[in-house]
Amino acid sequence: MLFDASLRKELSRSFLGTVTVLLTVVVTLMLVRSLRMASRGAVGPSDIMLVMGYTVLGYLPIVLSLSMFVAIIGTLARMYRDSEMVVWFASGRGLSGFIAPLARFAMPIVLAIGGLSLVSWPWSQAQVLELRHQFQQRSDLDRIAPGEFQVSSSGDSVFFVDRDSSSLEHAQQIFFAQEKVDTSAVTTARQASLVQQQGQTWVTLDSGQRIEQLRGDAPALRVADFERYEVLLHKEPISTAETSVQTTPTLELLAQSSDPAAQAELAWRIGLILAAINYVLLALALTSGNPRSGRTGHLVTALLVFIVYFNLLSLGESWVARGAIAGGLWLVLLHGGIFLLAVAWLAMRNAQWSLRRLWPGRRAAA
Structure with a gap:
């Protein structure tokens, strides 16, 4: 023993x-x-x-x-x-x-x-x-980080917000590029803000420019300057893992x-x-x-x-x-x-x- x-x-x-x-x-x-x-x-x-x-x-x-x-x-x-x-x-x-x-x-x-x-x-x-x-299922809004290029959850968009932005609700120097099957667009703006309306989140872009390239049978290039541009963010439901x-x-x-x-x-x-x-x-x-x-x-x-x-x-x-x-x-x-x-x-x-x-x-x- x-x-x-x-x-x-x-x-x-x-x-x-x-x-x-x-x-x-x-x-x-x-x-x-x-x-x-x-x-x-x-x-x-x-x-x-x-x-x-x-x-x-x-x-x-x-x-x-x-x-x-x-x-x-x-x-x-x-x-x-x-x-x-x-x-x-x-x-x-x-x-x-x-x-x-x-x-x-x-x-x-x-x-x-x-x-x-x-x-x-x-x-x-x-x-x-x-x-x-x-x-991976977080919203595109949560992916945005000041001073960094971020890819959306779908993989077809790229965001950029200036590093000097105090918050995402009031961001400065916005860059947004989106690639689809028939179009590709690049949007820039001096500043942006978030607006909540009836349970929906809207992004309001001020003083910017949008360049859109159309593909297909009749390709074209569109350039538009805007003082105010609103975009609706659709949040996809989070599925189970x-x-x-x-x-x-x-x-x-x-x-x-x-x-x-x-x-x-x-x-x-x-x-x-x-x-x-x-x-x-x-x-x-x-x-x-x-x-x-x-x-x-x-x-x-x-x-x-x-x-x-x-x-x-x-x-x-x-x-x-x-x-x-x-x-x-x-x-x-x-x-x-x-x-x-x-x-x-x-x-x-x-x-x-x-x-x-x-x-x-x-x-x-x-």
């Missing part, structure tokens, strides 16, 4: 430290990604922190899995370096004795990964999609299990949980006392194994989405195969079997 408590205590310290480092890296990357989305006009600048938070929450199961994997490998590697494993093996215990304490340590993490992947992942993706949709399999709750995906896209998303979410379980056995089977590998050798191995496993998860999701393989069959082949491989590898190391000892030529030479 004392050994189990000390082992879990060391694993917890290593896990918390790894989570802190990885979360810092992920938050930084997601912040850069959110800023890039805001610069492209995909989300509003005021929603950057929300988008970053929801995105980090969605990727938290992957961070927890990698942190647990690295913590177990790092702790076991230290025990090999400090000869604690020698004492453990000399007492008549094998690697199988680590399964129980490692399982007790990993159980809360696996449960957290399950809750995050099955519940938090679709919710966070839905929130990000809703924020992006609300920003589109949904995808990533934003669909898990229970609804189970009801749509005949759809290959739903199967692929279910395989991804359930696969994160099964992968976390396999990481415990893989970490125990991979770690060994090899002095030539150095202090970072086991960490490099852990990262390589994690990357290969994660890429197989992504590859399988694309295969299931295309209908090349059933989602349930892919879960059994991938995670069941890795589970059997880890158990067999662990059994060989626990019994101190090796290919050299089993090779007939080696035994004859001995």
Whole structure:
């Protein structure tokens, strides 16, 4: 019991430290990604922190899995370096004795990964999609920013208001370009104001010029100077955000299990949980006392194994989405195969079997 408590205590310290480092890296990357989305006009600048938070929450199961994997490998590697494993093996215990304490340590993490992947992942993706949709569906009036060229929601108009304008209700130096199928027009004005009448918003332009080019069978160019020009702004109703399999709750995906896209998303979410379980056995089977590998050798191995496993998860999701393989069959082949491989590898190391000892030529030479 004392050994189990000390082992879990060391694993917890290593896990918390790894989570802190990885979360810092992920938050930084997601912040850069959110800023890039805001610069492209995909989300509003005021929603950057929300988008970053929801995105980090969605990727938290992957961070927890990698942190647990690295913590177990790092702790076991230290025990090999400090000869604690020698004492453990000399007492008549094998690697199988680590399964129980490692399982007790990993159980809360696996449960957290399950809750995050099955519940938090679709919710966070839905929130990000809703924020992006609300920003894209905002009115053209909300898009206007002093000193910046802004494109309308329909993509056929460009606005510009002078930077010295005090507010949008009383703007100065207006530029408005509109492109349609049969006409293109450029309107400039010295100042503009907004007028609310019977629930409608009118823009009144003063002291300006409008240049309109007509296309078609009889092309023409019209130039008109005006002292007062009124334009009615029609606000389109905001439609509901589109949904995808990533934003669909898990229970609804189970009801749509005949759809290959739903199967692929279910395989991804359930696969994160099964992968976390396999990481415990893989970490125990991979770690060994090899002095030539150095202090970072086991960490490099852990990262390589994690990357290969994660890429197989992504590859399988694309295969299931295309209908090349059933989602349930892919879960059994991938995670069941890795589970059997880890158990067999662990059994060989626990019994101190090796290919050299089993090779007939080696035994004859001995």
